Amino acid sequence: MIIEDVLCPFCGCLCDDIKVEVEEGKVVGVKRACRLGSSKIRGHERIRAPMVRRDGELFETTYDEAYDRAARILKGAKRPLLYGWCSTVCETAKKGILLAEEVGGVIDSTATVCHGPSIIGIEEKGLSGSTLGQVKNRADLIIFWGANPAEAHPRHTMRYSSNSTGMFTPEGRRGRKVIVVDVRKTRTAKNADKFILIRPGTDYEVISALRMIVKGKGDLIPETVAGVNKADLEEAAGMMKAAKFGSILFGLGMTHSRGRYKNVDNALSLVADLNGFTKFVVMAMRGHYNVAGFGQVCAWETGYPMAVDLSRGAPYFNPGETAACDLLGRREADAMMVVAADPASNFPRETVEAMAEIPVIQVDPFPNPTTFLADVVIPTAVCGIEAEGTAYRMDGLSLRMKKVIDSGLPTDEEVVENILDRVRRLADDN
Amino acid sequence: MISGRTLGQGASLEAKTSPEFFKAVSFCALSEEDYDALGISGEGNVLVRNEFGEIVVSAKKDEGLPPGVIFIPMGPWANAVVGRKTGGCGTPQFKGEKVEVEGTKMPVMEIRELFADMKKQGGGRS
Numbered sequence: 337m338i339i340e341d342v343l344c345p346f347c348g349c350l351c352d353d354i355k356v357e358v359e360e361g362k363v364v365g366v367k368r369a370c371r372l373g374s375s376k377i378r379g380h381e382r383i384r385a386p387m388v389r390r391d392g393e394l395f396e397t398t399y400d401e402a403y404d405r406a407a408r409i410l411k412g413a414k415r416p417l418l419y420g421w422c423s424t425v426c427e428t429a430k431k432g433i434l435l436a437e438e439v440g441g442v443i444d445s446t447a448t449v450c451h452g453p454s455i456i457g458i459e460e461k462g463l464s465g466s467t468l469g470q471v472k473n474r475a476d477l478i479i480f481w482g483a484n485p486a487e488a489h490p491r492h493t494m495r496y497s498s499n500s501t502g503m504f505t506p507e508g509r510r511g512r513k514v515i516v517v518d519v520r521k522t523r524t525a526k527n528a529d530k531f532i533l534i535r536p537g538t539d540y541e542v543i544s545a546l547r548m549i550v551k552g553k554g555d556l557i558p559e560t561v562a563g564v565n566k567a568d569l570e571e572a573a574g575m576m577k578a579a580k581f582g583s584i585l586f587g588l589g590m591t592h593s594r595g596r597y598k599n600v601d602n603a604l605s606l607v608a609d610l611n612g613f614t615k616f617v618v619m620a621m622r623g624h625y626n627v628a629g630f631g632q633v634c635a636w637e638t639g640y641p642m643a644v645d646l647s648r649g650a651p652y653f654n655p656g657e658t659a660a661c662d663l664l665g666r667r668e669a670d671a672m673m674v675v676a677a678d679p680a681s682n683f684p685r686e687t688v689e690a691m692a693e694i695p696v697i698q699v700d701p702f703p704n705p706t707t708f709l710a711d712v713v714i715p716t717a718v719c720g721i722e723a724e725g726t727a728y729r730m731d732g733l734s735l736r737m738k739k740v741i742d743s744g745l746p747t748d749e750e751v752v753e754n755i756l757d758r759v760r761r762l763a764d765d766n
Numbered sequence: 767m768i769s770g771r772t773l774g775q776g777a778s779l780e781a782k783t784s785p786e787f788f789k790a791v792s793f794c795a796l797s798e799e800d801y802d803a804l805g806i807s808g809e810g811n812v813l814v815r816n817e818f819g820e821i822v823v824s825a826k827k828d829e830g831l832p833p834g835v836i837f838i839p840m841g842p843w844a845n846a847v848v849g850r851k852t853g854g855c856g857t858p859q860f861k862g863e864k865v866e867v868e869g870t871k872m873p874v875m876e877i878r879e880l881f882a883d884m885k886k887q888g889g890g891r892s
């Protein structure tokens with residue numbers, strides 16, 4: 337049986353045209369997805385059974401015992417941290433926020449090690465945004481800044497941006513100009529009309545110089561800025577002003593380097609400046625397929641998009657204080673629940689060492705280094721393949737993910753709900 | 767040092783205990799100039815270190831890199847040399863940490879070895 341229009345549960349492109357072939361309850365073929373997507377949809381090593389750690393080793397156990405252990409850990413902790421939520425659907429996030437509230441914990445998503453600074457930048461400055469559909473149908477200039485979709489979002493250029501054909505962009509790549517700004521010549525850069533190589537950590541300076549040129553103050557700029565020739569910047573600024581519909585798509589190059597949210601803030605200002613001359617939009621190239629969705633759910637439930645402290649009776653948000661890396665780095669969190677994420681791989685080593693000192697609950701379909709540090713491991717169905725639910729594409733469009741096969745495993749949402757239920761019962765007992 | 771996503775890293779991202787993931791993320795790309803200047807020998811491994819830690823990764827040339835900049839795919843190997851500070855915004859500086867690189871004969875650690883000593887007996891209390 338071939339199932340059409342399946343959504344890919346991998347990257348923020350959330351491609352919705354995938355064909356999946358299912359035979360006897362198993363995925364046997366995947367069409368249209370890129371290497372990243374099809375490798376996930378085809379499936380690979382899974383956590384086989386719930387496990388709990390005894391005397392330093394993980395032993396298989398029942399779901400009931402795992403839920404119980406998890407509930408006791410969370411209930412007994414003074415400063416529990418509930419982290420992850422981006423490779424799962426919005427329904428899970430909703431339950432997670434309830435659980436965090438119940439245990440007086442802090443809830444944070446993988447955004448804080450990813451595009452968190454973008455969100456802070458957007459909060460400061462506002463965003464001239466658009467959907468990917470607008471970019472595809474209208475943009476005649478595409479700027480990838482610190483973003484490498486060729487490796488991180490492989491179908492982005494063909495489906496939505498530089499190489500796609502749309503209503504007012506019938507010529508596709510030939511009808512568009514592409515600028516890439518990065519610290520190395522990436523695969524994406526090889527597809528560019530103009531590549532600007534900057535030194536790591538100098539995004540802010542380069543954006544400032546571009547803003548000055550755009551605003552007619554170019555004569556105040558030195559001959560080189562952060563290793564870039566003024567002539568190159570002038571050419572890029574000229575291309576920006578000449579565009580009918582320009583679009584800056586930025587990646588972690590901007591948020592992971594010196595300046596972080598200030599880089600984004602400045603880029604948003606550049607876009608605001610450019611809107612004085614032509615139409616310009618800007619978008620963050622979000623990584624996980626539903627990192628945007630957690631932000632949405634968290635914002636409408638608590639008022640903040642990530643790093644929310646629910647221990648005070650009213651939600652409190654101060655990244656730098658309440659983000660996962662901060663709580664762990666200060667050795668403040670005394671228990672951690674990880675849902676659909678792998679902080680052991682993705683946090684700095686020092687932060688991971690702090691994680692190893694406290695009880696960790698993992699809820700995930702797949703084993704990963706976080707499993708090595710976990711005390712309770714609860715396997716779940718893979719969202720978008722074995723469970724349905726809502727996810728948000730990187731441009732904020734919400735889409736419904738399908739269930740194509742049945743795994744018999746509980747969903748992330750059910751697991752979180754079960755733990756919440758037990759925490760509440762523990763509260764009643766006291 | 768810059769860390770970031772690659773196709774290989776992404777394709778094996780959710781199979782982190784697999785040999786593919788090990789191969790895909792435990793290397794360091796250097797510009798040709800730097801690679802040659804380091805006189806990398808033997809198995810072609812390098813020791814990357816700074817104030818936050820040190821890690822052995824295999825080395826390879828990447829013509830897209832300017833001298834003085836190295837790239838390690840996002841993952842536990844790269845994160846050994848990323849500091850925990852978040853500059854007040856919750857996000858560590860995954861790109862642009864300063865590191866020293868030298869050739870080494872030491873082997874690259876497997877994923878399990880990387881985490882082997884971390885979970886002490888202390889964990890597991892509940």
Ligand code: SF4
Pocket residue numbers: 344345346347348349350351368369370371372373374489490491492
């Ligand atoms: S580009 Fe992203 S969403 Fe599309 S198939 Fe590839 S991994 Fe999946």
